[in-house]
Structures are given as C-alpha cells and as structure tokens.
Amino acid sequence: MKHTREACLIADQQDPLAGFRQRFDLPANTIYLDGNSLGVLPKGALERSQQVITREWGHDLIRSWNTAGWFDMPTRLGDKLAPLLGADPGETVVTDTTSLNLFKALAAALRIQRQAHPERKVILSERDNFPTDLYMIQGMIEFLQQGYELRLIDEALPLEQALDDKVAVLLLSHVNYRTGYLYDMAAVTHSAHQCGALAIWDLAHAAGALQVDLNGADADFAVGCTYKYLNGGPGSPAFIWVAPRHQNAFWQPLSGWWGHAKPFEMATDYAPAQGIRRFLCGTQPIVSLALLECGLDVAREVDSQQLRAKSLALTDLFIELVEQRCGGHPLTLITPREHVRRGSHVSFRHPQGFAVMQALIANGVIGDYREPEVLRFGVTPLYLSHADIWDAVEILREILDSGSWDRPEFHRRGAVT
C-alpha cells in the first residue's frame, strides 16, 4: 500500500483513541517514540502531587496513612491495574522495582518447586532477555548455593529443546525489550506446565501496550514496570502478580513488615499476610505511587481492542514507511512482521545506529538506542497519531539521505541513552 501524509491525517480523524492525546501534557515540536522507556505526563498528575505533598504530607502528616489511604495504595493500585493484565482483584500489588519483584517471584516459584520437584535445578530464560532478569537469576543462584543453574534459550537452543524435566522455572519477557517479539503466553505457559515447570512473565513492555491475559494463559507469576506504557512517571513502583492457585501457598524471602499478617502488632516472628500482600516488604514512596495512579486512571479507560488495533496499525505504518521511503539505507527490521508476534515497538538495526538516533533526537524525534546497533521506536497508541509516524519517518529519511547523522557530536556517548 502506498501511503501519503493526507491518508495519515484521514486515519487520525477516524481514530477512536485520538481524544486520549488531550489527557497528557506533551512537549511541543517533539515526536516522542520512547514511551516504552519513560511514559509521558498525564494532565492531572501535577495537581494530584501537589495535593499529596501539601495536604496529605504537609498538613495531615502521619494521619494520612489512614485518612488518605496511603496504607492501602499498593493493593488499591494493584486492583486498578488488574484488568489490563487479565487479573482479578486481590491478585496484584504495586511495589518496589521490577528487578526486586523478579527476585520475589523467582524465589516463590523455586520454593514451590523445591517441594514438588526437588531434583529440578534449571532456571530457564533467554539470552536476549532484558539484562536485569538474567542478573537477578544469577544473583539468586550464587547466593543459594543449592546447585541451581541458568539455562538460556538462543539461536542454538530453541525453547522446545530447552524445556526438559530439569527445568524448575521458566522466566521470559512477554514482549522482548529490544526486538518487540511477543511470545504466545498461553502456549508457552502450557508447554512449561506440560513439562512440570512454572512460568514467570516479565510484562515490562506489555502492560499498557496490549491486553495481557494472565489468568487466561494460566501463568504462575508476573512482574512489570509502570513507568513505560502506563505513564506512571520516572521510576514509578513496579507490580507483581500471583495466580490464585498459589495465593496462600507461596512464600518469598524479602519478608518485611509490610507483608506481615499484622504489621502493627510488632510480633517477633514473621507470619505472612493472606494473599498477595505477602509480596510487600517495606514502606513505599507515596508521592511516586500517587503519580502512578494518574497514569493508571487514564489507562483503565482505554478499550483494549481499540488499543491493540491502533498499535498494530501504527507499527505496520512505521515499518512500511521506513521500507518504502528509506529503502536504500542499511536498515534491517528486527521486529516481527506477524501481528501475533509483535508488541508495540519497532526496531531496526543500522550499522551506525547510535549516531543516527542522536541525529533523530536532535531533530525532535525521540526514540532510543540499544546495543548492538538497534534503533528502537516505541509506538504508544494513546498519544501518537498516524501523522506523527509519517513525520518521524520523513525526518529519518532526511537524516539518512543527507548523511547529517555523521557529525562528531552524534558519535559522542553519554552515560545513559
């Protein structure tokens, strides 16, 4: 199909989600294709933070733990998030970081397996998984000294081959952070269960990007970020979910007072709270939680089918435009073309990917760069339009055609990209 900017504008007029753009404060003269790294600012968030800081903290002080509902925020926000994950109330809490929640989920899963299948010592993940997932597994294995090992799926070892009767736990990202590859959660979980393993899903690049169906897929545990597609703000606390069947059976070692059945009895011995609260540990950053709630409140209003349809329409458009209009340049698509295998971002390799991305940013198109050579573009249906995609690709084309990316300042590496 041949695209034009006019056709993009018409598609925008017909877009049922177009109104959501007004719910966010977006910077002028910017096409923001990095909402999969840090989401944007919901319009009510500043005011909400002022309330929390001035009235709840400044004026009501310690009483706000009760009167402003601070104490219940992790479960309340978890329940707000649940529908987006295919979860029921009481199954999710918002707390800590994704990295830490990975540790808790992994510990809980290993402990279940220690009882059911003590001989299983393999934790299976993917070489191309986000590094923190692998690092948390490595940290646990080293610390436990119980003979666990990390096995990695890669080109040489596909999933079907890697899943055997040694595997205790399978830990995968639903959407790959680099390529955007989307696993079939139900099928993979089924395979894991068939072989006696438990399945943990990292939803960092899935939650808020597409409808997840944790209960439908019969998953065991899940974790994820809220500062990406959920627009919770920089470093907003993460979430963790547990399947109903593990609710009162699971246990995890980061067992602080917030996970205690009666935290204010100040008992000497730990006794876990019923259900999901036992994934809580210590006191949470309330202002950051309150900001996150603003993002969740927007996300909950979105029709998930419309979200997915627009996400696929925009990622299709992006891929087709790049291939049509930047065809002569050494760009290699690493995101699946198949809809059922694609998340909500698009990545291309380019031998000079780093410099090309710096040039894009300097020209108002903000994506990010990921080693090795990957230009990554987050496509967030809530605040991007078809015309944004058109314009972004035009700027990419100009940069590539003119060679303007090849300036010294675009090759200089900063601390973080």
Added chain:
Amino acid sequence: MKHTREACLIADQQDPLAGFRQRFDLPANTIYLDGNSLGVLPKGALERSQQVITREWGHDLIRSWNTAGWFDMPTRLGDKLAPLLGADPGETVVTDTTSLNLFKALAAALRIQRQAHPERKVILSERDNFPTDLYMIQGMIEFLQQGYELRLIDEALPLEQALDDKVAVLLLSHVNYRTGYLYDMAAVTHSAHQCGALAIWDLAHAAGALQVDLNGADADFAVGCTYKYLNGGPGSPAFIWVAPRHQNAFWQPLSGWWGHAKPFEMATDYAPAQGIRRFLCGTQPIVSLALLECGLDVAREVDSQQLRAKSLALTDLFIELVEQRCGGHPLTLITPREHVRRGSHVSFRHPQGFAVMQALIANGVIGDYREPEVLRFGVTPLYLSHADIWDAVEILREILDSGSWDRPEFHRRGAVT
C-alpha cells in the same frame, strides 16, 4: 529543676537552631511529636517537585536521565547524607527501602563470613528490634537453608553473653524504635569484631536525629530510613552504607542492572560496579528522591553539636515535666535517663496508652502508640521549641487529670497507628 512556660520561652529565644523552624511548612494548632515516624515538609519541596514533574519529566522526558542527573541521584544523595553518618563520599547510596537494604547488607556480610568463618551460623539481633529487621533475617535464613539461625538478645540473654564464636553477624538498631535506647556503636562494634563477627547498624531512628559516626566506630554495614528525621517525605527511599574496607569485596544477591559495572552494555553476565553502586538494583522513584533531596539540604546545614544539645535539652525537659506535672498517673518512663544512652524520642508506658494517645491526637498533640502500651513522642530539634514541649505536656496533664481519654472513640483501633 522547676520549669515554667516563661523559662521555656526564654530558652527558645536563646536557641541557636530556632531559625530552622522557618524552613518547614508546619500545620497550625498542632504540636507534632511524630517526626520520628514521618518527618515534616521542607519549604522548597513543593516547588522542586513541580520542576521535576513539569520540566524534567513532562518536557524533557527520557533525556532527563542525563540532563537532570537522574541517573546519579542514588550516589549524589548518598554523598549528601554521608556527613551526617560519619561517612566519606562514595560510601553511601540512597535506594529502595530499609527492609530491602537490610537484606542486602545481611547477604553481603554473610557472604564475607562464609569465606572467613564458614562455621559461624548465628545471626545475632535483639528481641526488641524493629520487627522488619527480624523478619528480613528470618526470610533469609529460611530461604538459604544453610543452617543459619537467629539468636535474640533480651533480658535473659544480654549482649555480652550472646556474642560468642558462633556469631557471624550482629544486626542492631542504633536507636531502639520503641524505647529510644541508644547503643554505644563503637563499643558494641568493637566487641563484635573482637569475637570475629561483623556489625550491621540500622540507623532508622538515628540518622538526622544525632550525629552518627560509622567510620569512627569501625562499623561494617549500615542502613536506614530517610522519611523520619531527614524529612524526605512519605516512603522516601532508604540508604545503605558500606565500610571502605569492604567496598570492592562485598557482593549481594539483589544484583539488578543498576548495580552492574556497565548497565547499558546489556551484557548477559552480571559484573558488579566498583564500590557502593553494587548495592543498587532497579530503577528508583525519581520524584520521591527529588523531594528527599530537599530534606537533606536542610539537614546538612545543621551543626551536629547544637542538634544533639537541643535534642537532649528537649527530651530532658519532656521527661522532667511529665514526671513533675503528671506525677499521680500510671506513667512509666522506658527511655534511658542517661544522655549517652538516649536517642531523640521519649516513651512512656501507660496501661491505657492507646486511648491516651488518641485523646492527645484529638487535642492537637501528635505522637504515636506502639505495642504494648507505649506512648511514643518524637523530639525533633529542627522544628520543636521548648514551649512546644511545655504545651504538649500540659495537654497530656489535662487529658489524664480529667480522664477525658476514656471515651469510646479513643478506644477504637484503626488500620495503622
């Protein structure tokens, strides 16, 4: 000594720290004696949060990781806090929660001991320690299954007797959360080292309340809260410190990408960063960190000797006034009278402590209640005056003399106190 309100007013006029009260927004008609649970709002904090939310997040978005210095906040804030702890730059980071940092410090200490003294299997703490400290130890022991056990100091087992050649790690609170008892950190650490144990200190009720001297005391690890005497805001991230001698030797299992030597190389294998950064794990709540910085900026200006002198003067005054003016009531001081053994809060037992505290709160004197029967009063020298102490005790006296605490509504228990 016989006190009068006039004498209190004169003492306030001579108070070199009196000006600090102006640095905070305090609620009207309230005497806030709970700054050891949740500190107050520094005046610049609201504006700072607006900057972070509107400009750094809303406008600059992902770029702020570099341009606004978000990436360095954990170490930068750690270095700001360091002088209050008797620490040098590069030894402290601000991150996660006190509970989680306890786990990291304990794991790091046990790992050092596993190499030095593998036969030592006792983790020594105190029955009266804050529960989360005990729960984190219990969680780790259960998870490791390496034969560790928790031994608790109490009336039947004093420290000198409990410290033997089975002890791997001693974990104590510098100031007890309930009684305000202050350990001699240098002497206790010395005893621990003499017997071959490592010492971890929980500074939750010490940091910002009195000058701590971690390096002077030769401590091994320390953790603590920032939302109490440091006025960081509700749930502001905690800190963790490591002694220079362990800097590049220690290791901990919550080894997320933020603790990696090169987090953005996306390597498959974890390789720890040099120094204190290896205590970092995942992405931190930036807005809550920025608010904390406002509290730290005030705390850093305070002369630590003046702080300690005023803290002791006010806690002395509080104790003497209660004993003089509420003498006929069944109040039992559980805070040490000795200056060198006292932190910055004062606690009394009263058989109806819960109801008495609710009546105090209803009358504008905000302290808190801790099981069993304990009325706890935080004495924060930065924003309390001698006259506040006088007035608070007068209100306590009226409540006790009139018996007005004995109303049904003051006996009703909420979720959190």
